[in-house]
Amino acid sequence: MKAATINELKQELSETPPARVIELCVRLARFKKENKELLTYLLFEAHDTAAYIESVKAEIDAQFAEMNKSNVYFVKKTLRKILRTTSKYIRYSGLAAVEIELLIYFCTRMKGANIYISNNTVLSNIYNNQLKKITKSIATLHEDLQYDYLREINKL
DSSP states (O other), X not given: OOOOOHHHHHHHHHHSOHHHHHHHHHHHHHHOHHHHHHHHIXXXXXXXXXXXXXXXXXXXXXXXXXXXXXXXHHHHHHHHHHHHHHHHHHHHXXXXXXXXXXXXXXXXXXXXXXXXXXXXXXXXXXXXXHHHHHHHHHTTSOHHHHHHHHHHHHHO
């Protein structure tokens, strides 16, 4: 089966009655956890970006608290998991400001976790790649916001 294009789906959904659209959304949410999470974000959290950022930061804090620091392997594995979760929440919002806030918070937590980033190539690459993502996203924002975020990056 070949999937339809986004444009075809959009056109078909615009012609579908509202009750049928609701039924399709609920059915779609049953199939994958990410679909349900995205629908939850769009319905309940998209209107309050600040609260959404705070809830994601709380989840990042919880994951950093559970980090096993006994071995560098476990640290790398946990950091990748936290980053995967953070990227998923960034993708849900689709806003550059949310991406910058969460990645700066991730880098701050990574620095403050008493991990020797400079001693390990993989850890330093994870950290540096996030800084690159942040600077790339900052370039798309307004000049005033760029200045504020660049000051935060310089603190890191």
